[in-house]
Amino acid sequence: MSVPEVKHLRVTNIDGVAMVDFVGSELMYASDLVQDVGAELTSLVKDQNHTKLLLNFRNVQYLSSMMLAQLAHLDREVKKAKGQLRICGLGPVLRDTFRISHFESLFAIYDDEAAALKGFH
Known part of the structure; x- marks a missing residue:
């Protein structure tokens, strides 16, 4: 399977x-953009073996x-690979989105990169 081109x-x-980091994806709601980003994220795990x-x-x-x-699907792929997934850098609107959708209980969410990186070790 070929690795998809990483654009986002x-x-x-x-x-x-x-x-x-997400590039040029400030507003991730267009279905083709969401599918592209999801495929690129999944490829990191399945094709490039990032755990x-x-x-x-x-x-x-x-x-x-x-x-x-797409993030829930990625979480399942990471768990299948016996890996870890962390999230950081959520602004107030995204933090509310994760809270309202109960995704804050699914993901390990950190305020910044440094704290998230420590969570891996």
Whole structure:
């Protein structure tokens, strides 16, 4: 299986953790964008064998319910790979979105990168 082209993510490896920033995805609600981002995230686990992921949402203002479903799918893929998934950089609107949808209980959410990175070790 070929690795999809990464257009919406910037991935940096920090001590074995794939730190993911979202590029040009401030408003993740268009269905084709959400599907592309979801495929790129899943590829990190399935095709590139990253088992420790840190998703930084500092550049994202809004997520659709379809994007939340993509994140739930990613969480299942990471767990299948016996990996860990952490989230940081949620602004007030996204934090409310995660709280209202009860996703705060599904994900390990940290205020910033440094705290999230410590959560892996």
